[in-house]
Amino acid sequence: MDVRILVTDHLHKVFHELAKRCGIRVDERLGATRDELLRLVPGYDVLVVRSRTRVDGEIIAAGRKGRLRLIVRAGVGLDNIDLEAAKRYEVEVVNTPTASTQSVAELVLGLMIAAARSIAWLNYRARNGVWLKERGLELYGKTLLVVGFGRIGRRVAAMAKALGMRVKAYDVIDIERSARSLGVEPVYDLCEALRSADVVSVHVPLTKQTYHLFSDKLFECMKPRTIFINTSRGAVVDAEALLRALEEGKVYAAGLDVLEHEPPATPAEKKLLEHPRVIVTPHIGASTEEAQYRVAILSLAAITRRLGICCPEAEEAIKPVCDQLEEMGLNC
The missing domain is CATH 3.40.50.720 (NAD(P)-binding Rossmann-like Domain)
Structure with a gap:
């Protein structure tokens, strides 16, 4: 043929x-x-x-x-x-x-740990002669909210539980059975779930409904000092809203493998790139x-x-x- x-x-x-x-x-x-x-x-x-x-x-x-x-x-x-x-x-x-599921999930955990311990920022400062032992956060015992409970979300949940984290999951479809089978608590109100989450990891596709899903409204739902991770699609997050959440203390640190514009193009995206509590990787989840x-x-x-x-x-x-x-x- x-x-x-x-x-x-x-x-x-x-x-x-x-x-x-x-x-x-x-x-x-x-x-x-x-x-x-x-x-x-x-x-x-x-x-x-x-x-x-x-x-x-x-x-x-x-x-x-x-x-x-x-x-x-x-x-x-x-x-x-x-x-x-x-x-x-x-x-x-x-x-x-399914080919890149494990690689993306491992990057999520890497970003979570790096954000909790300010690894990138402290490494930069140490290389420039500033030897500062800044206190970070442990992930053990913290509550992770997985937004989007597909293949990657489920894999992240399983790996997070191995770290001793409590895991909740939200999706627009019925995930009761798949969540319970992994020992994960399904939640049905995203704003309410964000109020109890220490770490949020986003795993949703980009659609008309998810464009700028994380805007001021949802960041306002978060408890102070939340760690925010996005490895799905950049346009799911309003960069300006995330920047405000960081400046107001709603978000403690962020790990971003994706941005709406790649490379960063807007003023807000460029500020995120320079922010000491933001880790940006160039869309390497599957790399x-x-x-x-x-x-x-x-x-x-x-x-x-x-x-x-x-x-x-x-x-x-x-x-x-x-x-x-x-x-x-x-x-x-």
Whole structure:
């Protein structure tokens, strides 16, 4: 079968190696512009993207006039793909939601500890000759509120419980059963839950409903000296409101892997970057060797299985990945 794949964002080399062994043609156009995509995409059966490439309805329509049948989002979030247009033009969209779960959850815990102990700020000061033993906070015995109880939220909850934290979870869907099974208390009023949380970790997708979900209104609900972590999508948080919450003492410290504009562009975002109690990482939640290997393997497996390509090498490669995910309590 003559299958052509267009890759516009960086993927682990194992994707290219395995595709070649499966007899699949892969063309890489890293950093392709929208105009280039409109011209290129009709010549391919599959488009593989990460978060950088935006796939709008016009691009999907152009692809459908040619060979395009499948869009693979090598990662979790689908907010950079016009899903309604894909459905309208009968182009399937798949992602690899479990591949980076462990990596993101580990970063969340790292940000929580770093924020509680002011690690980044104290490291900076020590390197500049200021040897100050500032008191921090322990996480043991503290209450963590997980906002968004999907795969990553559940994994964060399980790991936080291992640190001796009490964990509550909020979601817009019914999470009673999944929360109770992990020893997590489900909550149904977000503002009320924020009043009792020492640490808040956000794990929601970016939608019209979640845009600037954390604004002045929700920050006002928080008890003083809350630790706030966001590794979901930057636009879920109003940067100006977070800055005010930090200055007013509602938020003790923040750990942010995402911002609405990346790199930071607004005055509020730039002030957050400079704030001594804010840790900012450049959207690295899924940026581990292990996660990117799993993303590559699962992306290729999605292609071979959905297009009916017989490739024993791909099936052999996916088995240990699925076994590992199942050990983590995740579906392959």
